[in-house]
Amino acid sequence: MTINAIVKLVAFIVVHSCCTKSTTTSSDSGSAQQLSHFNVDSAPDKMSTPDFDQYLGSYIADGERIALILDYDGTLAEITAHPNLTQMTPQMKSTLQNIANSGKAFVAVISGRDVYGVKEKIGIENIVYSGNHGLEVLYPDGTKHNQGIPKEIADNFTKMIDQLTKELAKDGAWVEDKKVSLTFHYRQVDAKLVPELEVRAKQIIESYGYRANQAHAAVEGKPPIKWNKGLAAEYILTDSFDTNWRQRKVIFAGDDTTDEDVMQAIKGSGRSFRVSKDPQVVTHADFRIPSVEAVYQLLKWLEKKVTK
Known part of the structure; x- marks a missing residue:
């Protein structure tokens, strides 16, 4: 063959x-x-x-x-x-x-x-x-x-975006606001900084009641619904x-x-x-x-x- x-x-x-x-x-x-x-x-x-x-x-x-x-x-x-x-x-x-x-x-x-x-x-x-x-x-x-999102969760969205932006949006990292979910991007960040960024981004997202998911060079914040x-x-x-x-x-x-x-x-x-x-x-x-x-x-x- x-x-x-x-x-x-x-x-x-x-x-x-x-x-x-x-x-x-x-x-x-x-x-x-x-x-x-x-x-x-x-x-x-x-x-x-x-x-x-x-x-x-x-x-x-x-x-x-x-x-x-x-x-x-x-x-x-x-x-x-x-x-x-x-x-x-x-x-x-x-x-x-x-x-x-x-x-x-x-x-x-x-x-x-x-x-x-x-x-x-x-x-x-x-x-x-x-x-x-x-x-x-x-x-x-x-x-x-639109899939329903609990009001108490939705009300936290802007606060979550603000904290991620103020604390982590630097050195090439940035936050994508998708209105009902977000993506924290770090594709352009120095590789040495990535592990700490990932951990902190997930901590912030989860502290507001959202689910943190790993993606391609990014962490996604999604509402905790099935x-x-x-x-x-x-x-x-x-x-x-x-x-x-x-x-x-x-x-x-x-x-x-x-x-x-x-x-x-x-x-x-x-x-x-x-x-x-x-x-x-x-x-x-x-x-x-x-x-x-x-x-x-x-x-x-x-x-x-x-x-x-």
């Missing part, structure tokens, strides 16, 4: 057929789930074009209706030093727009950004946007769903297709630990992709793809399917 063929075979590894190790983690909803490592012998990011026919060809027929749910940062767009600099490539946007306009695809984006911020970044009108990890849902007709991206995905799908949404062909792609809740939610009925270059990434996803470029290849494959 040629090296090329071997690389293609290991580009996507199905969790159930190749797990080698498991560990336990707790999701935002408080439940512990078993995760599995992928066993990948070669780096799939060295492969030019993933073989989506092999892994999705029998799941999605030509012209079949699909529900496509996506993360934004690290999935549709490369992560940058500052969130304001992040943007999709024109090719990615055009392909996503074509899928949304096909008449055979329901498209939703669930992001950690605030809902209007992610809509502004993507700029496609006829899709559903969900912000703050699912706490806000904005529909194409302008209607909006809600996450997975529950948001189920809410959006049920609201759009009733309880029989599992009969739809559902595809999800995301790159972060917060996206694992969506992967769990559609497990067994949909197909999910974890975007990661790490061959030992721990995930609930059905497949691993290595990059934003691979997500683009996935969307191009789906575009052909829904426009036939």
Whole structure:
């Protein structure tokens, strides 16, 4: 077998057929789930074009209706030093727009950004946007769903923002105010300062009754309610297709630990992709793809399917 063929075979590894190790983690909803490592012998990011026919060809027929749910940062767009600099490539946007306009695809984006911020970044009108990890849902007709937050918790939000800003927003660190949640960013901070910053940021967030979650070079402060991206995905799908949404062909792609809740939610009925270059990434996803470029290849494959 040629090296090329071997690389293609290991580009996507199905969790159930190749797990080698498991560990336990707790999701935002408080439940512990078993995760599995992928066993990948070669780096799939060295492969030019993933073989989506092999892994999705029998799941999605030509012209079949699909529900496509996506993360934004690290999935549709490369992560940058500052969130304001992040943007999709024109090719990615055009392909996503074509899928949304096909008449055979329901498209939703669930992001950690605030809902209007992610809509502004993507700029496609006829899709559903969900912000703050699912706490806000904005529909194409302008209607909006807000997940309820206890008043006594919400009242602490401004105080929490103020203390984080006054005490920790320095040396390249800054606080992103997302109205119902926040992100304390330290991507540009000297590595020697990071451990102390992380600890203190989490202390401040938790002192105001919010939940502190680790993210990519950041700490997120979320209201302590039983809600996450997975529950948001189920809410959006049920609201759009009733309880029989599992009969739809559902595809999800995301790159972060917060996206694992969506992967769990559609497990067994949909197909999910974890975007990661790490061959030992721990995930609930059905497949691993290595990059934003691979997500683009996935969307191009789906575009052909829904426009036939």
